[in-house]
Amino acid sequence: MKPKKSITIGMILLLFPLFSPRAAEAGVLGLSLSPSIFEANIKPGKTITQVFTLKNNSAAEQTFVARVIPFTPGDALGNPSLRPNLLPEWLKYFSLSNSDIKLNEPFVLAANQSTQLILTINVPGRTGSGDLYSTLLVSSVVKDTPNVSSTMGAAIGSNLLLTISPLSHPPSLVRISDFAPTKTSFLFRYADVYLVDSLTPIYFSATAKNLGKYFVKSAGALKVEKNGANVSTQNLLANNILSNSERVLEGSPSGQLVYKPSLTSFGNYLVTLDLRNENSSSHAELTTLVLPIKITAVTTIAILVISSIIKVNKKKSDVKK
Amino acid sequence: MNFINKLYQLSRPIVAIGLIAVLAIVIFPIKTVQAADMSGSGYIIKMGTINIVSGTVGNSSVKLSTTVGQTVSGEFETTGYRLRSGFQHTATSEPFSFSLGTDAISLGSLIASTFGGANTTLTVGGAGVHGYSVKAIEDHSLQIGESQSTIPDTVCDPKEKCTPNRASPWTSTISYGFGYNMSGDDVDQNDFTDSTYFRPFANNQSNQVPVTLMGKPGRTEKATATITFQANISPTQGNGTYENSIQFIALPSY
Incomplete structure (x- = not known):
């Protein structure tokens, strides 16, 4: 190969990483929510508050809706099965204390903007003991886009596990x-x-x-x-x-x-x-x-193979003699 | 001739050793390393327990015993609550996040009995120690406005019908409908065996529940999968813009 040609190929190889395809850094529609789980043991008659951080990771402004949806255990691996059609009375215990954001109402976040969702849980005094399982679900509102086949929305959840009991460590079995x-x-x-x-x-x-x-x-x-x-x-x-x-x-x-x-x-x-x-x-x-x-199987097979080889060799040498 | 005989004699032990090596490889296959924490220390019981229930149950292979009791309450009595948030044992620094590669897909102008498709990515991050799942549901089949003219949800090839929970091959151009294939991280590859396997979306109008597209028990820092949409229409399908909306739901495991 001529020196000029090899220098040219070397230069191309050096420049190649600059032009190679790269994975996209961020999706067009994205969001994050933390913490992803909230556990509480509350006495009836008490009110607690938990702050969740929501971020719009999308490239553009998005409209979101926050909801609390009951769930039941979906499997033995800890995956919740959302039950949006269940509307138990206890959903009224949940509300957002934000001045500008309410549950089940749309709100807007600019691209890469974060906000805090202040979830308040107010358990009435005469509430019976038991557990309440729900998910704080934040969904993007699907935009009306003309001439497309499917518009897509993204939703993200944080699981809320609540024990209502007058006892700090209620009995378990x-x-x-x-x-x-x-x-x-x-x-x-x-x-x-x-x-x-x-x-x-x-x-x-x-x-x-x-x-x-x-x-x-x-x-x-x-x-x-x-x-x-x-x-x-x-x-x-x-x-x-x-x-x-x-x-x-x-x-x-x-x-x-x-x-x-x-x-x-x-x-x-x-x-x-x-x-x-x-x-x-x-x-x-x-x-x-x-x-x-x-170990025993391999050792036994090895001994058998070696001993049979020795025997065959011995027989052959005896025949020669 | 004598030389060949000598060479043959010399080669036999080598053959025997080779045979043993092959046997050893068959019996002791090289496996991927699976890490697990094994420690000599036990766990610390910070508070004593007064048992109020106890018993032993079991079957032929496992003996089980159970106790139930009540511990002393402390701070709870004054505040009225105990709170825990986030994953205690292996907290991730990254929040739980989910993103779609696009917020709309276009299948373009479909030609009868010819597959049309599009794809996008689903990305999950910071799923914590217990894992996560991503589910999806469509509001209804692809349809023109509020009309009754629809592209049905696919049933895949007539021989092996697919359902929202089970993928099957969809290669027949006389099988019409709309469905999706999944590939990439944390996708059930026993279901989506290859790129010809499809499922219809769970349909909210038919009172179906969201179906898992990807997920994993255990810690997940980042996972990316590709969803490929596919449609095929019959020669009698009416002209127009067929639309629906699909909701993707990312949930952490508890």
């Missing part, structure tokens, strides 16, 4: 409803003993059910013991378990409940799951029999 190694983590099961390989991490699935009237936070730990001695401890993530619902329990910090045996792990291991909150607890346990199955 949470049970571990399911606890087992995942199907791919064990080789064989006999009664309550799971046969596992010493080289395979053991992942557990666990679910808790809240049978009480009030939501609780999962807390506790997954512990592995051998002969009474602690081998490992993994704390649980603090997930909210809503009243009369189930929730998958997760380990900190990855979300997975896992025990990784070492190469030298061998024998019976007791795995316990303890779920505790402020005034109740639940306990589950199972036994895993850890054996070096993979």
Whole structure:
């Protein structure tokens, strides 16, 4: 290659990053809301206030509407299922204390403008005890755009978990409803003993059910013991378990409940799951029999292959003699 | 000949070692590392608990026991409330955010029995420790003004009908309607197997509820997915501008 040509190609390569396509920095229609969850335990007759920060991340002015919408647990992973058609009496407890923004009424934010939504919750004195689950939902008002197929609106929510009770720590009743190694983590099961390989991490699935009237936070730990001695401890993530619902329990910090045996792990291991909150607890346990199955299999196959090679060689050399 | 025999003799142990290595790879496949926090310390119980209910339940594989009690109340008695906001354990510095690549899409001038499409992006940020979901619902099928003339919500290919909750292939040009495909971060790839898989939008006019397009349990700093809209009209479809509005809802998990 001529020196002039190679210099030209080098220059082009150096300039290439300047002209390569880039991901868009911001969408045309965007918004943010924080905090994304608000939890409170309120005595009947009390009023509380929480400030939410809303920002219009759009490239242009947008009109928004803030609403409080009841939700029910949508699944065991903590996803709410909004119920906009439910209009319970307790929606009247919620209001915005802003001078210029009201619930269910449109308001305008300029591009990149932030505002504070001051949510006031006023619980009347004779309100019965129980939980109220809702979402503060802020939606953009869909613009009337001519000659397009679909106009699109964006909405963002913040979950409101309220316990109405005269008690600071109302009674709770949470049970571990399911606890087992995942199907791919064990080789064989006999009664309550799971046969596992010493080289395979053991992942557990666990679910808790809240049978009480009030939501609780999962807390506790997954512990592995051998002969009474602690081998490992993994704390649980603090997930909210809503009243009369189930929730998958997760380990900190990855979300997975896992025990990784070492190469030298061998024998019976007791795995316990303890779920505790402020005034109740639940306990589950199972036994895993850890054996070096993979190591033994490979070693056996290796010995068989080597010994058969030696035998064949010996026979051949005997025939030659 | 003698040399070849010697070479053969020498190569056999190498073949045996290779065979063992292959077996080892089959039995011990290389897996992605999955991190998990394992610590030796337990947790701290700050207040004592007086049990008021206890019991043991179980089945053949799991033993369960439960206690219920009541702790002492303190500050609550004077203030009348206890508050917590944000995610306590792994708070994100970034607020929960959601954006759409555009606020309107145009499918252009549709030609009968020919797919027309457009796409945009959905981006979620700061979803905290518990995760999030993005759902969508349309106000009604694509229609001209308030008239009864509509482009129906797709049912995809006649063999495998898609629903708002289940995607299926849509490649037949004699199957008419309007639907969408999803791809990218946190999209259910068991449902949207490839770019030929579509679903109709949940329809508010038919009293359907918003359906999840993307979502993930657990911490999510940022996720971006692409939504591809597709329409196909019959030769008898009337002329006009067909419109609807689609609401995308981003919700954090609790």
